[in-house]
Amino acid sequence: MGLEFVAATAEDVGVVVELHCALNREMAAYSEVFPPEALERSTIEYFVDLQLGRDNFCVWLAMLDGRAVGLVSTQVHSAPIPGVRYLTGTIPNLYVLPEFRRQGVGTALVDCALARFRELGVDHVEMHYLVRNKTAQRFWTSHGFKPESMKAILRLKPPSRNEGTKPDSNEE
Numbered sequence: 001m002g003l004e005f006v007a008a009t010a011e012d013v014g015v016v017v018e019l020h021c022a023l024n025r026e027m028a029a030y031s032e033v034f035p036p037e038a039l040e041r042s043t044i045e046y047f048v049d050l051q052l053g054r055d056n057f058c059v060w061l062a063m064l065d066g067r068a069v070g071l072v073s074t075q076v077h078s079a080p081i082p083g084v085r086y087l088t089g090t091i092p093n094l095y096v097l098p099e100f101r102r103q104g105v106g107t108a109l110v111d112c113a114l115a116r117f118r119e120l121g122v123d124h125v126e127m128h129y130l131v132r133n134k135t136a137q138r139f140w141t142s143h144g145f146k147p148e149s150m151k152a153i154l155r156l157k158p159p160s161r162n163e164g165t166k167p168d169s170n171e172e
């Protein structure tokens with residue numbers, strides 16, 4: 001597959017937003033507390049704009065024959081410990097269009113992110129996935145990521161509108 005990876009710029013906002021809209025729709029199905037507003041294009045445009053403007057944030061697009069078929073985003077933070085240089089890389093988003101899955105695109109995007117982290121001297125990489133997202137669990141495990149913490153939630157208000165949405169059929 002002739003994949004190319006390009007760092008998204010302000011000119012790519014439209015395609016990044018499209019991919020994020022699709023990603024958020026899938027993620028909402030795995031979460032009980034995904035705000036419905038996070039599915040609205042205007043909200044996603046707002047966040048993509050913010051992200052692309054940050055120095056420590058980068059979005060990489062996987063291009064196939066001129067079409068963006070996936071994205072990965074990377075962010076780097078330094079530990080707030082005086083006198084210590086310790087860099088953490090995070091992968092806030094990873095998405096591949098459904099028709100291009102299981103062909104190595106996700107792996108190639110992660111390799112692109114890891115290469116970027118190595119260049120920047122990152123010490124370790126972390127990311128979050130939703131526990132109901134079994135595909136993500138298998139994917140990250142197959143790339144050597146090991147769970148280290150668990151986020152637990154307690155609802156204090158009634159369910160949001162997305163209550164009742166079902167995860168993809170790949171959930172077991």
Ligand SMILES: CC(C)(COP(=O)(O)OP(=O)(O)OC[C@H]1O[C@@H](n2cnc3c(N)ncnc32)[C@H](O)[C@@H]1OP(=O)(O)O)[C@@H](O)C(=O)NCCC(=O)NCCS
Nearest residue numbers: 094095096101102103104105106107129135136138139142
């Ligand atoms: C997770 C995701 C990025 C994987 O992308 P992909 O291009 O299909 O990944 P790859 O083809 O590189 O798969 C690499 C390995 O991950 C595992 N894997 C990926 N998808 C899988 C699935 N549906 N079931 C089981 N294992 C899976 C397999 O070990 C696979 O290797 P194999 O195909 O040789 O068996 C893609 O499924 C996706 O965009 N999902 C929706 C968004 C999402 O969940 N993002 C991650 C949230 S943090």
